[in-house]
Amino acid sequence: MPELPEVEVVRLGLADHVLDRKIAEVEVAHPRAVRRHAEGGLDFAARLAGRTITGARRRGKYLWLDLDGGAAGDDAVLAHLGMSGQMLVADATRPDEKHLRIRFRFADDGSELRFVDQRTFGGLSVHPLVPATGGGLLPGPVAHIARDPMDPLFDLDAAVAAVRRRRTELKRALLDQTVVSGIGNIYADEALWRAKLHSLRPTEALTRAQGRAVLEAATEVMAEALRAGGTSFDALYVNVNGASGYFDRRLDAYGQADRPCRRCGTPIRRDAFMNRSSFSCPRCQPRPRHRATGGITASRGA
DNA sequence: GTAATCACCTGCAGGC
DNA sequence: TGCCTGCAGGTGATTA
Structure with a gap:
């Protein structure tokens, strides 16, 4: 499932393969893939034909391709990979993938996107x-998203304060894209394991040190995942060349149900959380005392 | 204004 | 073998 490191791997691939290329034609094979483009698939394709890609940028799990000046000024193609989205650079002669949704053909007759x-x-x-809060230009739908931990302008203290301002459980806050x-x-579970904090811990009771610890752990684990090319459990996450990452082999908590915790040997526990x-490790990450439980201990394994 | 819940969607594993 | 159910989970709309 693409999270920040996986999206960054894709962004780097796009920067290598589609920058400064002129789009000749766009084919929308499935309307749901452009459902966030209010004017529909025909308008989406029409707006891109003849435009040149001038940049590949990212915030959080969103990435976008900057386009050269159009009739209405600067704009960009915004992409969210969701659960299973892939941006593939492919030779035009290669057979279409079963779930191909959108195809970009370029004026140079080279590879397709x-x-x-x-x-x-x-x-x-x-x-x-x-214009975005804090400077810079962003596609409109991304403007409300907080900076991610790999952003050079990410403010750790401000992010810790934002987490502690929430009145919810710690993992919910970590997953809230307007906070961080x-x-x-995946990386929420890994960060909580590294910081030895339980997902249900109330944010209002979190100390600054604990807030820093969990966000620093998140930054660390995502940086390691990026160096490994991302986390892949199956063929659903790949880079632009169709290759998988290797970070799943180093996960300490996520998907490790019933396996011994690498710190203390206690079997990792799986709980139901937001469907x-x-x-988590029941020993290293004890449940908070005054929160409702209701989790499940049965596991399907990884 | 904030937090919680649910629908969306497809493929796969497991049970019967 | 075939059918059914549960699970994976990010986002945005809806509800409380």
């Missing part, structure tokens, strides 16, 4: 760039 998405949670859309962006279920799963 394909948006492939099995579960259709992802999508592409075109938006004008608008880029963290998904998904949460993994």
Whole structure:
């Protein structure tokens, strides 16, 4: 599942393969892939034909391709990979993927850019760039997203304060993209394990030191994942060349149900959390005393 | 204004 | 073998 490191790997690949290339034609094979483009697929394709890609940027799990000046000024193609989205640079002669949703053909007749998405949670859309709080230009839908821990202007103390201002459970706050962006279920569990904090810990009772510890752990684990090329459990996350990352082999908590904790040997526990799963070590990460439980201990393993 | 819940969607594993 | 159910989970709309 693409989280920040996986999206960054894709962004780097796009920067290598599509920068300064002129789009000749865009084909939308599935309307759901452009559902966030309010004017529909035909308008999406029409707005991109003839434009040149001038940049590949990212905030959190969103990435976008800057376009040269159009009729209405600077704009960008915004992409969210959702659960299973892939941006593939492919030779035009290669057979189409089963879940090909959008195809970009370029004026140079070289490789194509394909948006492939099995579960259709992802999508592409075109938006004008608008001034963002804190400076810079961003596509409109990204303007409310907080800076991610790999952003050079990320303010750790401000992020800790934002987490502590919330009145919720710690993991919910970590997953809230308006508090800190880029963290998904995998890296939230890994950061909590490293910081020895339970996902249900109330944010209002979190000390500054604990807040710093969990956000620093998140930064650390995502940087390590990026160096490994991202986390892949199956064929759903790949880079632009279709290759998988290797960080899943180094996960300490996520997907490790019933396996011994690498710190203390206690079996990792799986709990239900927001219609998904949460993994933690019951010894290193004790539950807070005054929170409702209701989790499950049965596990399906990884 | 803030927090919680649910729908969206497809493929796979496991049980019967 | 085939059907059914549960699970994976990020985002945005809706509800409280």
